[in-house]
Amino acid sequence: MITNSELKYIKKLGRKKYRNLYSHFVVEGEKVFQDILNSKIPLVRCYSTKQINVQNNVTVTDNCMKRITFLKNPSSILGIFSTPKKKRTPLNKKVLVLDDVSDPGNLGSIIRLCDWFGFENIVCSKNTVDCYNPKVIQSSMGSISRINIFYEDLSSYLSKVSIPVYGTFLNGESFNRITFPKEFVLIFGNESNGISKSVSKFLKYKITIPKVSRSNVDSLNITSATAIIMNEISNQSFKS
Amino acid sequence: MITNSELKYIKKLGRKKYRNLYSHFVVEGEKVFQDILNSKIPLVRCYSTKQINVQNNVTVTDNCMKRITFLKNPSSILGIFSTPKKKRTPLNKKVLVLDDVSDPGNLGSIIRLCDWFGFENIVCSKNTVDCYNPKVIQSSMGSISRINIFYEDLSSYLSKVSIPVYGTFLNGESFNRITFPKEFVLIFGNESNGISKSVSKFLKYKITIPKVSRSNVDSLNITSATAIIMNEISNQSFKS
Structure with a gap:
């Protein structure tokens, strides 16, 4: 009892x-x-x-x-x-940045994707859902123990970063025409509002996943988009 | 009131x-x-x-x-x-088959992916979550109105199909080594248990997404896996 x-x-x-x-x-x-x-x-x-x-x-x-x-x-x-002790937030390597991602299922699935594709670090905005939320833990399927997750003021964090910064938008360059360098920051925004203005001013490249069908669908779910872009980055690193 | x-x-x-x-x-x-x-x-x-x-x-x-x-x-x-009137379940074209997918968020995101990548038809097992569940509608973001969704006994359905049947497994051939034909069935299984035995006997090809990292992570979330494989199929159809 x-x-x-x-x-x-x-x-x-x-x-x-x-x-x-x-x-x-x-x-x-x-x-x-x-x-x-x-x-x-x-x-x-x-x-x-x-x-x-x-x-x-x-x-x-x-x-x-x-x-x-x-x-x-x-x-x-x-x-x-x-909860693990805080490490120092990385300013180089491959860093995934999440700007106000709110759905626990999405964050959990993204943590799992990072684990699968070898992204070791996620830097989240302060308003991103807490990674120790029970639903995040559940959908991360244990990957939370292998990925470093940081919560930062993104403007302050990005102002210190000197590696290229990519952000996903509905109108950017097609992701598969871009050659990703070895070290970079890749930003995904909130499920409804995308990347905020205060964060987008730090971007070097706006990237997008082009729509294939003629349908009216205007975007992909953030987990789907992260999966597709990470898979492309991983393909490139194997070819190089 | x-x-x-x-x-x-x-x-x-x-x-x-x-x-x-x-x-x-x-x-x-x-x-x-x-x-x-x-x-x-x-x-x-x-x-x-x-x-x-x-x-x-x-x-x-x-x-x-x-x-x-x-x-x-x-x-x-x-x-x-x-609810729209039932059409006839398609036996050819590109058909996505879901074998007992249980999470409404996953089904909604997969419907959205089908809309994005031009898969017009989803055939679900009888135990797959109902596509008119409010949470499915919410996460499909309107795509439910553009995709035909059928609920069938999968053994009975697959026994009538004469186009190639692909299924996703943890141990199959790498998905990006496969040349997908114009018409095929692609099956994804339940979030915990994968594709059931009764369904797997109809498979022609077992496919898998190879893990990139050395981590212990053993699988991807079904939405992530669907996104990555559909993106590959779409790339192939543009190259051909």
Whole structure:
């Protein structure tokens, strides 16, 4: 069993304010839990409906899991981990920048894409959804433990950057006509409003994914766009 | 104002059972609403917090909109549309097949990708999330009005198909080594379990997106994978 104060504590971790205060975050699902357990991120405590051989584990009933979970369909395990210590925000290498991305599913999928395509660093604007939001963790499928994620004031960050800065727009140069250098910043904007004015003044190149069909569809979802552009960058680096 | 029975009716449309019974579905958000209004899909009624020049519109208060919406942040408009009449399921052309895709956000994004890349037809397994689910409509961003979506028993459907059938797996041939023909079926499976056994026996080719990094990440989100493969198919059709 768990106490009422533990239950309250876990529920608080659904909110960014408390995650920041306690430097803890929640991980659910056996695969994601195992992936993060295998990383260097320290486990604080975990609650499981099965007998498992993990330190700091509390065995709980299915009903108890239903009370603590953030999922519609609870898994057999819920772990509380310590948020990793902050590293120094990188000013070179390949950096993905997200300007106010708001949907947790999108951020999670983008983290997974970075992991797949070898982008080690994501710099997010302060208003981008928190990467320790339970839904982000869920859709990142454990990749969160392998990608460095920073929250910065983007104007201040980009003013320090001296590598080329690319940004995605609806009207830019076709992404597959561009030769990407080894080190660069690639910016994606908010799902509805795109890249903000204050950020776009730092851009060197505006890039776009040209529409193939004659349909009225005016844009792709940000996860789709990130996937297509990262795949192209990866193809180029193999050919070079 | 709206009556209690109208409120109940709208809420019922959140469930597939009632959408099927009444052949109506809900559309929210100004852009998506306008896109579907401009299509051939008939509007039954709409509720708006602004004065608008649309037939069958009822002006409602913000509070009333909060009661009828399916969104966390309601938009200014909610429309009820008639589900389009069923066409004949296509056995040739380019057909995307979804085998038990369960996440509404994924299905919506995939519909948007089909619209972008000129795939006109999606055939879904009976257990794939309903395309008239409010969350699917939302993330399809109006593309639902331009794509034909069918629900079929996949074994029965695929047994009638005589064009090549490709399916995505974690261990298949690299997708960019394959020359896609003009007409084919491309299958994506469930988010957790992939393509089911009963469906995989109809496959001619197993394809995969090779991982670039050395990370432990074992798969991409289905929207990302669909985006990357559709982009490749589109590139090939332009080169040919």
